[in-house]
Amino acid sequence: xxxxxxxxxxxxxxxxxxxxxxxxxxxxxxxxxxxxxxxxxxxxxxxxxxxxxxxxxxxxxxxxxxxxxxxxxxxxxxxxxxxxxxxxxxxxxxxxxxxxxxxxxxxxxxxxxxxxxxxxxxxxxxxxxxxxxxxxxxxxxxxxxxxxxxxxxxxxxxxxxxxxxxxxxxxxxxxxxxxxxxx
Numbered sequence: 559x560x561x562x563x564x565x566x567x568x569x570x571x572x573x574x575x576x577x578x579x580x581x582x583x584x585x586x587x588x589x590x591x592x593x594x595x596x597x598x599x600x601x602x603x604x605x606x607x608x609x610x611x612x613x614x615x616x617x618x619x620x621x622x623x624x625x626x627x628x629x630x631x632x633x634x635x636x637x638x639x640x641x642x643x644x645x646x647x648x649x650x651x652x653x654x655x656x657x658x659x660x661x662x663x664x665x666x667x668x669x670x671x672x673x674x675x676x677x678x679x680x681x682x683x684x685x686x687x688x689x690x691x692x693x694x695x696x697x698x699x700x701x702x703x704x705x706x707x708x709x710x711x712x713x714x715x716x717x718x719x720x721x722x723x724x725x726x727x728x729x730x731x732x733x734x735x736x737x738x739x740x741x
Contacts, residue, residue, distance in 0.1 A: 577694055578684040585697070586685060587660045589635035593693035595686045596632060596673035598622060603648065606633055606666040613651040619643040623674055627682030633672030636664040 563570045585591040600615040613631065622643055623629060631638040631651065641653025657663045666672070676686040687693045 576686050577689065577697070578678045578686045579697060580684045581659050585687075585693070586637070588662050590632050590637050590659075590661055590675070591693065592635070593688050593691040594632065595676035595688040597676045599671055599673040600631075602633065602666055602668050602670045602672070603650075605668050606664075606670070608656070608663050608665055611652070611654045611656075613638065613640070613654055615649050615651070618645055618649050619651065620645040625682075628675075628677040628679075630658055630675040630677060631672055632675050633670060634664045634666040635661065636666075637661045637675065 560570050579585050579594070581587070585594065598617075598619070600617050600619065603614040603616045606613060613633070624642070629640050631640060631654075636656065637658040638651075639655040639658040640651040643649070643651045678684045678686060687697070
């Protein structure tokens with residue numbers, strides 16, 4: 559099949575979308591799961607109280623995301639929407655709306671590490687998971703079954719997220735050139 563595509567002048571490719579999970583799932587409300595990915599990490603420079611609308615951090619947030627739907631922090635499982643941040647000491651996020659996405663408002667001690675939620679750029683209705691955790695296996699759908707001429711292989715869920723490193727390059731090439739993928 560790949561040869562036929564190439565003959566037609568089509569460059570075959572493979573696009574793998576990082577696993578993400580919707581905001582209205584138990585993984586993101588009422589408390590955000592610690593296995594949801596963060597794009598930047600920040601350490602609280604002061605305790606975070608339930609009434610605070612500023613979040614003081616040790617690190618300079620310069621360059622932090624400013625897209626309206628993606629300005630979300632996660633500290634202790636609470637999601638917090640922010641309006642902006644300072645880039646001179648003391649560093650802080652301001653205009654913080656606590657309990658974003660109906661998460662429980664929480665207090666956190668100085669030194670707590672949190673960060674910016676890794677929100678999917680496709681409509682900002684979901685967040686990416688940390689693929690170095692078992693959350694991938696927890697939420698994943700049915701396994702991929704690869705059928706080749708002489709062998710039927712079920713790729714275990716624990717190996718799917720590391721597909722390229724789980725199999726030798728020759729085997730990956732064989733699977734994609736000869737396999738029929740079933741779900």
